[in-house]
Amino acid sequence: MAARERLGAEVRGYDPAPAALAAARQRGAIDVACASPAQALEGAGTAVVAAPVGVLREVVGEALAAAGADCVVTDVGSTKRAIVSAHRDPRFVGGHPLAGAETAGVEHARADLFQGATWYLTPTQATAGVLYERLHRTIAALGAQPQAIDPDTHDRLMANVSHLPHVLANVLVAQAAQALEAEHERLPATGPSFRDATRVAGANTAIWTDIYLSNRDAVIEQIDATTRRLADVRDALERGDAAAIAAWNDAARGDRRRLLEVELAGETVHELRVGVPNRPGVVAQLALALGRAGVNIVDMALYPAPDRSEGSVALWVAGEGPADRAARLIAELGFPVARA
Amino acid sequence: MAARERLGAEVRGYDPAPAALAAARQRGAIDVACASPAQALEGAGTAVVAAPVGVLREVVGEALAAAGADCVVTDVGSTKRAIVSAHRDPRFVGGHPLAGAETAGVEHARADLFQGATWYLTPTQATAGVLYERLHRTIAALGAQPQAIDPDTHDRLMANVSHLPHVLANVLVAQAAQALEAEHERLPATGPSFRDATRVAGANTAIWTDIYLSNRDAVIEQIDATTRRLADVRDALERGDAAAIAAWNDAARGDRRRLLEVELAGETVHELRVGVPNRPGVVAQLALALGRAGVNIVDMALYPAPDRSEGSVALWVAGEGPADRAARLIAELGFPVARA
Numbered sequence: 119m120a121a122r123e124r125l126g127a128e129v130r131g132y133d134p135a136p137a138a139l140a141a142a143r144q145r146g147a148i149d150v151a152c153a154s155p156a157q158a159l160e161g162a163g164t165a166v167v168a169a170p171v172g173v174l175r176e177v178v179g180e181a182l183a184a185a186g187a188d189c190v191v192t193d194v195g196s197t198k199r200a201i202v203s204a205h206r207d208p209r210f211v212g213g214h215p216l217a218g219a220e221t222a223g224v225e226h227a228r229a230d231l232f233q234g235a236t237w238y239l240t241p242t243q244a245t246a247g248v249l250y251e252r253l254h255r256t257i258a259a260l261g262a263q264p265q266a267i268d269p270d271t272h273d274r275l276m277a278n279v280s281h282l283p284h285v286l287a288n289v290l291v292a293q294a295a296q297a298l299e300a301e302h303e304r305l306p307a308t309g310p311s312f313r314d315a316t317r318v319a320g321a322n323t324a325i326w327t328d329i330y331l332s333n334r335d336a337v338i339e340q341i342d343a344t345t346r347r348l349a350d351v352r353d354a355l356e357r358g359d360a361a362a363i364a365a366w367n368d369a370a371r372g373d374r375r376r377l378l379e380v381e382l383a384g385e386t387v388h389e390l391r392v393g394v395p396n397r398p399g400v401v402a403q404l405a406l407a408l409g410r411a412g413v414n415i416v417d418m419a420l421y422p423a424p425d426r427s428e429g430s431v432a433l434w435v436a437g438e439g440p441a442d443r444a445a446r447l448i449a450e451l452g453f454p455v456a457r458a
Numbered sequence: 459m460a461a462r463e464r465l466g467a468e469v470r471g472y473d474p475a476p477a478a479l480a481a482a483r484q485r486g487a488i489d490v491a492c493a494s495p496a497q498a499l500e501g502a503g504t505a506v507v508a509a510p511v512g513v514l515r516e517v518v519g520e521a522l523a524a525a526g527a528d529c530v531v532t533d534v535g536s537t538k539r540a541i542v543s544a545h546r547d548p549r550f551v552g553g554h555p556l557a558g559a560e561t562a563g564v565e566h567a568r569a570d571l572f573q574g575a576t577w578y579l580t581p582t583q584a585t586a587g588v589l590y591e592r593l594h595r596t597i598a599a600l601g602a603q604p605q606a607i608d609p610d611t612h613d614r615l616m617a618n619v620s621h622l623p624h625v626l627a628n629v630l631v632a633q634a635a636q637a638l639e640a641e642h643e644r645l646p647a648t649g650p651s652f653r654d655a656t657r658v659a660g661a662n663t664a665i666w667t668d669i670y671l672s673n674r675d676a677v678i679e680q681i682d683a684t685t686r687r688l689a690d691v692r693d694a695l696e697r698g699d700a701a702a703i704a705a706w707n708d709a710a711r712g713d714r715r716r717l718l719e720v721e722l723a724g725e726t727v728h729e730l731r732v733g734v735p736n737r738p739g740v741v742a743q744l745a746l747a748l749g750r751a752g753v754n755i756v757d758m759a760l761y762p763a764p765d766r767s768e769g770s771v772a773l774w775v776a777g778e779g780p781a782d783r784a785a786r787l788i789a790e791l792g793f794p795v796a797r798a
Contacts, residue, residue: 216646226796228733230768236646271641278637279645283655286626288710289687293680295713297618301611305619305717306556306576313718314654315623317759320711327704334695340633341692345685347629352681355674364667370628371660373635377645410642 119147119229120260132158142224155184162186164256166213167193171328175204182207190249196276196325197332198240198269208398211253212240212269214276215262222322230261237262240269241402247394250401251420251431258417265414266405277336281329285341287319387416387434388441393454396429404431407447413440459487459569460600472498482564495524502526504596506553507533511668515544522547530589536616536665537672538580538609551593552580552609554616555602562662573601580609617676621669625681627659654759718774728781730773733794741771747787748773753780 121127131148132155133139139151152158159165165185169177174195181191182205192213195201202212217235237257241250257264267275294312298305305312330337354362394400401420408415417434435441441457448455461467471488472495473479479491492498499505505525509517514535521531522545532553535541542552557575577597581590597604607615634652638645645652670677694702718727734740759772775781781797788795 226733226794228768228794233768238646265646267643271643274637275641275643275646278634279652282633283630283652285688285691286630287655288707289684289691290623290626291710291713291717292706293622293683293687294618295717297614298717301615303607303611303615306578306605306615312619312623313759314657315627316714316717317654318651319714320707320709323704323707323711326707327700330695330703331698331700334698338692338695341688341695343633344629345688347633348625348681348685351625351629352678355670355678355681358671358674360667360671363670364663366632367628367660367663367666369660370631371663373631374656374659377631377635377638377656412642412644 119145119227120232121256122146122149123229124261125256125259130158130162138224142227145224145227147224147227155180159184159186159189162189164253165189165191167191169193169195170325171195171197171200171332174201178205178210182210185209188249190246190253192239192253196280196329198238198272200332202240202242202269206242206244208244208246209249211245211250213253213257214238214240214272215257217262232257233261235262237264238267238272239264239405240272241266241399241405242269243399243402245402246398247396247401247431248420250405251418254405254415254418263414263416266402266409268406271410273333273336274339277333277340281333281337282340282344284318284321284326285330285337286344287316291316291319387436388438388457390433390435390441390445390448391456392431392433392448394429394431401431403451404433404448404453407451408433408435408444411443411447413444413447459485459567460572461596462486462489463569464601465596465599470498470502478564482567485564485567487564487567495520499524499526499529502529504593505529505531507531509533509535510665511535511537511540511672514541518545518550522550525549528589530586530593532579532593536620536669538578538612540672542580542582542609546582546584548584548586549589551585551590553593553597554578554580554612555597557602570601572597575602577602577604578607578612579604580612581606582609613673613676614679617673617680621673621677622680622684624658624661624666625670625677626684627656631656631659726778727774727776728778728797730775730781730785730788731796732771732773732788733768734771735768743791744771744773744788744793747791748775748784751783751787753784753787 121129128150129148130150130152131139131142132152133142142148143151159181162185165181167174167178167181174193178191178193178201185191187209189209191207191210193201194213194215196214198212198214215232215235215237217232239250239253239257254264290312294305294316351363351366354366392404394404405415405418413435415433416436419432421430421432433444435444445455445457461469468490469488470490470492471479471482472492473482482488483491499521502525505521507514507518507521514533518531518533518541525531527549529549531547531550533541534553534555536554538552538554542550555572555575555577557572579590579593579597594604630652634645691703691706694706715727732744734744753775761770761772773784775784785795785797
């Protein structure tokens with residue numbers, strides 16, 4: 119819907135379930151309902167695969183087989199290592215928009231769903247720069263904030279800020295249910311703290327089983343870290359160590375404040391021009407380096423030289439400080455860079 | 459304020475800090491500012507001690523010493539075993555209203571703070587029946603729901619539904635802060651799940667250090683139970699046991715539903731998700747429309763989109779019929795609505 123409304127794109131859809139396809143057509147999410155991936159992707163410039171993580175490898179493979187040489191293929195799965203390592207095609211860029219709700223199905227589609235949302239992209243050394251640039255621009259045009267990240271970092275990050283909170287919510291409700299039953303007590307009419315902490319408990323099982331399993335080593339690491347932290351708190355409690363408990367709680371207060379103080383104000387956007395060889399992986403390398411440094415690329419444009427061997431990339435970065443940092447980083451990578 | 463407004467009671471106050479006493483007088487929380495507990499309690503029928511858990515034993519002792527033979531003395535501390543075992547006086551009944559917010563100080567006092575809130579009371583074998591009955595009726599008259607509970611059960615219950623969620627919120631923010639720093643990553647502009655899960659992280663350190671320590675054996679038990687549950691999930695992940703993960707997640711979903719259901723004496727609580735523009739008046743419009751139709755909103759949560767222009771509201775409504783009615787009404791108002 120966003121692609122149709124904001125980009126004026128023709129959107130062709132394919133779904134193995136005819137009812138879903140008809141609903142998408144009726145909802146205005148697609149212009150044309152197609153009978154196969156091949157039909158949907160004939161002449162397409164961008165292909166977006168939205169499928170459960172468990173079948174993503176296969177479906178992205180189908181899309182790559184059906185897509186032309188000039189078509190960028192991306193997905194919207196919640197974990198990225200497995201799918202990215204499965205498809206080393208220059209046309210494939212993994213993606214993960216952080217948007218949506220517990221609701222499922224095209225009837226909940228909204229053209230503004232991605233407005234302001236972080237949309238992770240995982241380009242690799244194999245990625246064609248021109249296709250990555252197209253995808254980046256397309257996603258920015260949908261209203262989202264594309265951000266390059268390597269698949270390992272993405273999956274660790276998600277294990278930390280998403281999968282672990284889901285695990286803990288599940289544990290909390292299970293533990294409370296068992297305890298209340300044992301005590302023959304009801305959940306008291308409290309303030310919303312317990313509800314807030316357990317809001318995501320028991321999220322869609324089909325989706326989340328895939329997510330947990332496709333990211334299980336990272337989730338296990340997070341669980342182990344939590345177990346160690348719980349052991350530390352337990353020790354302080356057992357010792358009756360008020361100073362340690364107070365310091366731990368104060369640190370959490372500071373951590374939360376710092377974590378949530380990440381809002382971007384209306385900062386000036388600066389343009390950087392970077393000279394690059396026109397080969398796969400270069401744009402990915404730049405995007406990843408800036409992503410790692412916390413520099414948000416507001417927009418980018420690729421300008422290949424006529425013979426396509428060399429070119430330049432224009433990057434727009436918000437804020438004087440981040441722009442300076444970006445220029446320094448790019449220079450350190452060995453690329454000529456100029457402030458436009 | 460509730461006692462003055464709803465019961466027409468004369469409320470006399472004492473506080474060791476003269477400024478707090480003056481603020482209470484100015485705010486209309488008390489009729490008379492007194493220079494000592496003895497002066498405040500002369501001829502009083504009910505005494506309420508509001509002091510940090512760490513000094514509660516001493517302050518309740520002062521109140522009991524100052525109060526007459528016909529005065530019931532209660533407190534509002536968050537843990538109950540320590541204070542109840544310290545004072546086996548027939549006039550003392552421990553209390554714990556589940557109300558309030560992170561705000562502190564009499565300037566945040568509201569006459570309706572306790573409306574509908576569970577207010578635990580911990581009478582013992584020693585408690586004078588007539589005094590307990592007076593306290594129960596007084597608390598009900600303030601608008602709260604008095605509920606008797608033994609101190610052991612209370613403290614275990616609170617360890618489970620309140621203290622453990624606070625511990626886990628602290629652990630989550632600390633772990634995320636450390637991980638993001640190590641990765642040079644920022645917290646992504648996600649949906650509100652991480653925020654929800656960590657809303658209570660780093661709550662008032664002075665208050666919470668006392669709470670954790672006064673209830674440390676129960677909190678340690680809860681931490682141990684969580685550690686065991688995390689170990690089980692970890693094992694299932696390590697085995698790649700999709701069936702076990704799915705069953706665990708389904709159980710959590712059922713547990714959460716049952717936990718929120720039992721609160722309402724039998725009626726099933728239904729969740730509605732409503733897409734709304736994020737502007738003043740919309741939530742009020744929804745609440746008023748449902749209120750007019752006699753639909754009771756058990757709970758609600760607002761989920762703004764990252765750019766805060768749009769969002770969704772989750773509404774929990776008790777009963778199948780009311781939930782249907784609510785969904786119809788909301789759709790008639792022009793908002794997209796889905797049953798979760």
